[in-house]
Amino acid sequence: MIRARIIGTGSYLPAEVVTNASLAARVDTSDEWIVERTGIRQRHIAAPGEFTSDLGAAAARRALANAGITAGDVDLIIVATATPDQTFPACATVIQHKLGMVHGVAFDVAAVCSGFLYALSVADAMLTGASSVYRTALVIGAETFSRLLDWDDRATCVLFGDGAGAVVLRAETATGTSADRGILACRLHSDGRYNDLLFVDGGPGSTGTTGKLRMKGKEVFRHAVTNLANVMTETLAAARLTAADVTWVVPHQANRRILEGTAKKLGLPIERVVITVDSHANTSAASVPLALDTAVADGRIQPGDVLVLEAMGGGFTWGAAAVRW
Numbered sequence: 352m353i354r355a356r357i358i359g360t361g362s363y364l365p366a367e368v369v370t371n372a373s374l375a376a377r378v379d380t381s382d383e384w385i386v387e388r389t390g391i392r393q394r395h396i397a398a399p400g401e402f403t404s405d406l407g408a409a410a411a412r413r414a415l416a417n418a419g420i421t422a423g424d425v426d427l428i429i430v431a432t433a434t435p436d437q438t439f440p441a442c443a444t445v446i447q448h449k450l451g452m453v454h455g456v457a458f459d460v461a462a463v464c465s466g467f468l469y470a471l472s473v474a475d476a477m478l479t480g481a482s483s484v485y486r487t488a489l490v491i492g493a494e495t496f497s498r499l500l501d502w503d504d505r506a507t508c509v510l511f512g513d514g515a516g517a518v519v520l521r522a523e524t525a526t527g528t529s530a531d532r533g534i535l536a537c538r539l540h541s542d543g544r545y546n547d548l549l550f551v552d553g554g555p556g557s558t559g560t561t562g563k564l565r566m567k568g569k570e571v572f573r574h575a576v577t578n579l580a581n582v583m584t585e586t587l588a589a590a591r592l593t594a595a596d597v598t599w600v601v602p603h604q605a606n607r608r609i610l611e612g613t614a615k616k617l618g619l620p621i622e623r624v625v626i627t628v629d630s631h632a633n634t635s636a637a638s639v640p641l642a643l644d645t646a647v648a649d650g651r652i653q654p655g656d657v658l659v660l661e662a663m664g665g666g667f668t669w670g671a672a673a674v675r676w
């Protein structure tokens with residue numbers, strides 16, 4: 352059988368760092384509240400004129416270099432984003448152009464904070480399907496969420512940041528057992544009943560404006576821990592693994608308390624969870640590949656390790672992937 356293996360990772364963070372203290376000078380909040388309730392200490396914010404496609408292309412270039420290949424080897428680009436440069440064309444085709452590619456297929460997926468898991472799952476299916484014509488994919492999560500924030504709303508503006516992460520996936524022959532390296536299983540869910548708990552109050556087809564992010568944080572939090580623990584267990588079972596087999600959880604970085612609650616439900620020590628929310632905040636679709644690249648670059652993730660990637664976001668959408676490194 353064919354499996355999709357991650358052969359390279361890369362990420363990019365804009366240069367400007369905004370601390371909790373500098374937000375406290377703008378809205379009625381404090382470093383103490385933000386750290387205690389979320390674990391966030393700082394976030395990166397894109398410069399004026401720096402777009403999601405710039406962040407995504409930079410992360411993609413680093414992932415290609417890490418994989419030891421060039422854009423010429425890539426035949427599929429999938430970008431997860433809720434903050435494309437323009438309503439259309441897809442951010443993926445903009446990145447394709449920035450990478451100098453005039454071949455292949457590029458498109459976006461929209462699943463907000465779960466977008467990278469959705470994009471990974473689609474790429475996995477396109478690389479490993481019986482009639483697949485694709486061999487090497489770039490899967491990118493890239494966001495400039497700072498542009499969707501209401502900077503006067505302390506309940507949301509302290510939570511998010513900008514950034515991008517990318518992986519290179521390659522189709523490889525495998526045995527079909529959980530000892531294979533690569534993506535072992537993906538599981539996705541969505542439930543539109545919860546659209547009004549986390550949304551943007553505008554859009555090209557309704558207001559004709561971009562809109563601003565609105566969230567009922569407490570209610571999102573309640574759903575997050577349960578949904579994430581359930582989908583991780585479901586995905587591990589599909590890969591014929593259990594939580595005891597997991598070397599690293601690579602989660603969406605929304606709130607440190609969600610990471611702790613989910614790990615506890617699975618019976619995993621928090622030391623097994625890759626945590627970047629303190630320095631990146633919530634970068635939506637970029638957060639999982641940013642955390643993955645961080646733990647690959649610092650040597651925590653090693654060949655043979657079992658990873659569970661997970662995320663939940665607006666929609667609601669949520670999902671997980673079990674990967675052997």
Ligand code: UT7
Nearest residue numbers: 380381384388464505506509568569571572605606663664
């Ligand atoms: O990525 C998509 C998924 N998103 C998430 O997973 C987000 C999930 N939700 C959360 O992470 C948390 O619910 C928040 C961090 C958003 C909020 O934490 P919380 O512990 O649920 O706080 P809360 O909303 O219940 O607010 C508690 C208090 C309120 O004051 P009162 O009503 O008790 O007087 C808020 O007005 O904290 C107040 N508050 C703040 N205070 C200082 C809300 N935001 C702030 C703030 N600084 N930035």
